Amino acid sequence: MAGPTYSLVLTVGQAEQLNRVISIGQLAIAEHYRTGWLPGGHGDAALMQRYVQAMTGAPSLELPFSALREWLRQQERAKP
Secondary structure: OOOOOOOOOOOOOOHHHHHHHHHHHHHHHHHHHHOOOOOOOOOHHHHHHHHHHHOOOOOOOHHHHHHHHHHHHHHHHHHO
């Protein structure tokens, strides 16, 4: 049985910002997997480790975020 689903209404600007935040997170995690890098700020490394561990085995968000990126591309093409 699937869990609850949510609908989030965003403006184009908000969707672009969300996409940037997600992209930055993906880059940071990719760097961690590649080199073992962790942020150096107070408590940041522990927080990132906790998030990376939580993502292990979690449901993929690739499809929803792919759909978001495609929607943003469509919005960009529709601009006059």
